[in-house]
Amino acid sequence: MISFQRVSKRYAEGHDALREVSFDIAKDDLVFLTGHSGAGKSTLMRLIMLMDRATRGKVLVDGVDLATVGKRGIPGHRRNIGVVFQNHQLLFDRPVFDNVALPLVIGGYDYREVGRRVRAALDKVGLLSKERAMPLTLSGGEQQRVGIARAVVCRPRILLADEPTGNLDPELSAEIMRLFEDFNQVGVTVLIASHDLALISRLRHRILTLKEGRLVNGGVA
């Protein structure tokens, strides 16, 4: 589903954020991405989302070489990818429902379909009773689940999460990871960047480790 073939990324001022990175993630995989701060985790995810382009090498998503996707193809590409951030990036002046509905409203869905899909997504993350709540009245773990509901509301085939448990205690972090496992069970490809080695090594999924832009573990030999 996601394939990196000797991918390098050099930023304009000459810093090599990724060096010759190669790996394959299959459709039914849940994979963790780890490494020190600045190792290149966010850069790798940005390339998958086409927020940035590789300097060398090939990135393929669902068989499509992203170098062949032009500017106009980017929104269509991103519709297949749900993204979860550490700091949720919620709209704090809007209730939970509106936050989750946002991608559908932007996508031009009619209001009945929006309602149906938002409730289905909130149900999956266990927040159906909170649709009218304001984000600030929710706990950190609940806010993160709103972020996950928003990421899955368009039914993406790929879910990317950048430090999704960064602000949460161990118990809530484990709960959030279980949610990602649930989505993976129903066929969503999941890639999670995390510093939390203690947590991710317990979960027995493949771990890709970056060190100074190089993949040092979990990739292709």
Ligand SMILES: Nc1ncnc2c1ncn2[C@@H]1O[C@H](COP(=O)(O)OP(=O)(O)OP(=O)(O)O)[C@@H](O)[C@H]1O
């Ligand atoms: N837009 C940019 N322009 C120039 N350099 C960048 C840019 N984005 C990231 N970098 C650099 O590339 C390297 C990799 O950054 P990246 O954010 O991918 O690391 P990371 O592993 O996600 O780190 P963290 O865990 O701290 O988020 C860092 O040295 C960073 O300073």
